[in-house]
Amino acid sequence: MNTPVATAQPGAAWMSQFSDPSVWQSWMKFADPSAFGGGMAQQAAPVMRMLGDFGAGLPQAKLEALRNDYLQKAIRLWQDVMSGKTPEFKDKRFSAPEWTANPVSSFSAASYLLNAEFLLAMAEAVEAPPRDKHKIRFAVQQIVDALSPANFLATNPEAQQKLIETKGESLTKGLQNMLADMQKGRISQSDESAFEVGRNVGVTPGTVVFENDLFQLIQYTPATPTVHEVPLLMVPPCINKFYILDLQPENSLVRYLVEQGNTVFMMSWRNPDQAMGSKTWDDFVDQGAVKAIEVGCEISGKEKVNVFGFCVGGTIAASALAVEAARGRQPAASLSLFTTLLDFADNGVLDVFVDETQVALREQQLAKGGLMPGRDLATTFSSLRPNDLVWNYVQQNYLKGKTPPAFDLLYWNADSTNLPGPMFCWYLRNTYLENKLKVPGALTVAGVQVDLGKIDCPVFVYGSKEDHIVPWEAAFASMNLLNPKKPKANRFVLGASGHIAGVINPASKGKRSHWVNQSNGRNRPRSAADWFAGATEVKGSWWAEWAKFLAENGGKDVPPPAKPGNERHQPIEPAPGRYVKARAD
Numbered sequence: 021m022n023t024p025v026a027t028a029q030p031g032a033a034w035m036s037q038f039s040d041p042s043v044w045q046s047w048m049k050f051a052d053p054s055a056f057g058g059g060m061a062q063q064a065a066p067v068m069r070m071l072g073d074f075g076a077g078l079p080q081a082k083l084e085a086l087r088n089d090y091l092q093k094a095i096r097l098w099q100d101v102m103s104g105k106t107p108e109f110k111d112k113r114f115s116a117p118e119w120t121a122n123p124v125s126s127f128s129a130a131s132y133l134l135n136a137e138f139l140l141a142m143a144e145a146v147e148a149p150p151r152d153k154h155k156i157r158f159a160v161q162q163i164v165d166a167l168s169p170a171n172f173l174a175t176n177p178e179a180q181q182k183l184i185e186t187k188g189e190s191l192t193k194g195l196q197n198m199l200a201d202m203q204k205g206r207i208s209q210s211d212e213s214a215f216e217v218g219r220n221v222g223v224t225p226g227t228v229v230f231e232n233d234l235f236q237l238i239q240y241t242p243a244t245p246t247v248h249e250v251p252l253l254m255v256p257p258c259i260n261k262f263y264i265l266d267l268q269p270e271n272s273l274v275r276y277l278v279e280q281g282n283t284v285f286m287m288s289w290r291n292p293d294q295a296m297g298s299k300t301w302d303d304f305v306d307q308g309a310v311k312a313i314e315v316g317c318e319i320s321g322k323e324k325v326n327v328f329g330f331c332v333g334g335t336i337a338a339s340a341l342a343v344e345a346a347r348g349r350q351p352a353a354s355l356s357l358f359t360t361l362l363d364f365a366d367n368g369v370l371d372v373f374v375d376e377t378q379v380a381l382r383e384q385q386l387a388k389g390g391l392m393p394g395r396d397l398a399t400t401f402s403s404l405r406p407n408d409l410v411w412n413y414v415q416q417n418y419l420k421g422k423t424p425p426a427f428d429l430l431y432w433n434a435d436s437t438n439l440p441g442p443m444f445c446w447y448l449r450n451t452y453l454e455n456k457l458k459v460p461g462a463l464t465v466a467g468v469q470v471d472l473g474k475i476d477c478p479v480f481v482y483g484s485k486e487d488h489i490v491p492w493e494a495a496f497a498s499m500n501l502l503n504p505k506k507p508k509a510n511r512f513v514l515g516a517s518g519h520i521a522g523v524i525n526p527a528s529k530g531k532r533s534h535w536v537n538q539s540n541g542r543n544r545p546r547s548a549a550d551w552f553a554g555a556t557e558v559k560g561s562w563w564a565e566w567a568k569f570l571a572e573n574g575g576k577d578v579p580p581p582a583k584p585g586n587e588r589h590q591p592i593e594p595a596p597g598r599y600v601k602a603r604a605d
Contacts, residue, residue: 082145090138097134101127109133113170113407118177125177128169136164151371158372165406170415179419186421193421205395207402207413209434214426217435218596221428222263224274226286226595229585230315233296234308236597237315238286239584243278247581248574250353251283251320255309255340257331258289259397261435261600264520265330267428271526273563280567282574283581285316285325286595287333291602292438297389299440301339301447306466309340313351319586324353324477326573330523331490334360335451338502339465341475346468354573355502356480356566358523359490362472363497364455369404369488374452382448386441394436394604404488429520436604458501472501479503479510480569482562484522485535493548500546507544511569512537512551515562527563534562 100107106120107130114129143160146153169175173183173191182190201207215221226240254274256262265286266274277284287308292299316325329337334357341352361367367374386392402409416422424430456462460471479502483492492514503509515522516532525532535555537545545551585591 077147078142078145079147083142086138086141086145089141090134093134094131097127097130113168116178118181122177125169125175128175132167132169136167139164151375155372158369162403162406165411168407168411171411171419173419176415176419179415182420190421194418197417197421197423201417206398206434207410208417208424209409209413209427210424210430211426212431212434215428215431217261217263217601221268221431222266222596222600223269224266224272224278224595226284227584228288228592228595228597229319229589230312231592231597231599232307232311234290234299234303235312236288236290236592236599237312238288238595238597239319239581240274240278240284240286240595241584242283242580243275244281244580246577246579247281247283248571248576249320249578250322250324250326250573250575251285251316252277252326252328252570252574253312253316254284254286255312255327255329255333255337256287256289257333258304258308258336258437259332259439260437261291261432262286262288263596263600264429264432264524266596267432267524270528271428271524273524276527276563277567277570280570281577282570283320285312285319287312288597288600289437290599291394291604292391292440293602294391296440297391298442300442301450302466303440304336304443305339305343309336310343310466313340313344315589317351319589320581322575324351326354326356326570327352328356328358329360330358331360331519332447334358335362335447335457338362338472338475338498339457339470341477342470342472343466343468345474345476346470350476352475352477353575354478354480354569355475356482356569357495357498358482359484359487359495359519360481360498361451361490361494362501363458363494364451365497366491366494367452368491368494370400370452373400374448376453379445379448379453382441383445387445388442390441392439392441392444394438397439398434398436401489429524438604458497473504475502477509478569478573480566481510481512482515482523482566483512484515484518486517487519487522489519496548496551508540513562513565514552514555525561525563527561530560532561533557533559534565536565
């Protein structure tokens, strides 16, 4: 589904949706009980057309039951309105007192919520294959969220009150905000002027000690009298910038790791331009992660490094170690995977974007070269949580004329990256669509057949309980792919919250909780459900659990390196380096 993030461009069509309620009224209205039948037909028509497009059906009995339920609730709502009773509804979009102060606004919100309930119930009742049903539910949810009366000036009493209070200034400011975002091609989610990479985010002291066409390697400055002799290599996702792991000092995972006595190396992926449009998955694995492991070993003088991967960075890191195993090498003292997919059987909400037709289209466009724009990737991820990442900012920035607050995580979220077309297409087809990475020998990467089961090192796997991108059960599935003959070598920890907030949970703040399960040997749970059934909830961040794992696999404590790099790999520039500062805008 298109959102303003995806379609933002100068023109009346894009602007009209914020002032013209007729965009949604034809979908989401009923006038009085006598019109319920016709109103329902109007509401159901787009969904029924969608079902036809998917070849799906809705049994008449289910549709009739939904219709009867809708009619009863609609009549009660109409009777309440006619008697002067204010409708009751629980939805944070309509929690402000302005929504209940005016009968028209309260009825608008209540009728919208009732119609939304009806449309979503229709989508849920559809008889279709699981993937098609998932797409139908997603599409209907996108429609329902977009058509909220809170999204339009003519039907948002909060925005109207702001307009009166400011004597029109809020509307002027809102238009200025919208025009500025149209120039950028995306909705502003944070006060971007408040942050600068290298000034107040990405500021942990360090030095770039290596670079090639794909990445720079940062070696961070020691902060303790001694360090673990085995260093840690961090492989962040190439879909985003690495400094999500090094935001401000108080929530920097990198700083925490350095303060725990780790010598930390960080890959900073280059933001691809057209000159990199032919790079492949093999390049990212071999010239990327494998090369970073090699350099980390050379600088530290050790045969092994602890390897960490986050999200797709974890997929790349595991692929790199499988490539090395096929070559007869085991360069990892341990492997840590955070919110990572190796088994792509459950892709979460991203599954709606992946099927043969969509992948083939991308291959036709990009497989031979070109770039997958970061803006398109950002649109995709925003559409997964449209109320939070799209419509909230439409209401605040445009309708009310507010400037979004400074928020480091959302500043990072807007700093998108491009991807080389061949790499992106290979990744989509072989992992998300065909799920071949988990099958021993099914894929050839960097000239060798890969088998994740050949990676020989202790493994720490982390999943986030509310993750909508990598469901924690899918992250847990890596436990059965790695160390298949040595299950005791694997450890799983579950954290609260989502894909990013679950990972960036500073130990010093004592927020949220995490779950651990000490069962092992014959009693080791083989399924995510069994693991959780026997898990214990622990208050606070899980970072200490990981720090303990790294210490266990870090060797003895030794004096820290006297200076970054070595004779072969000389310092290039201070961290965070120039690669991370290149923007895709």
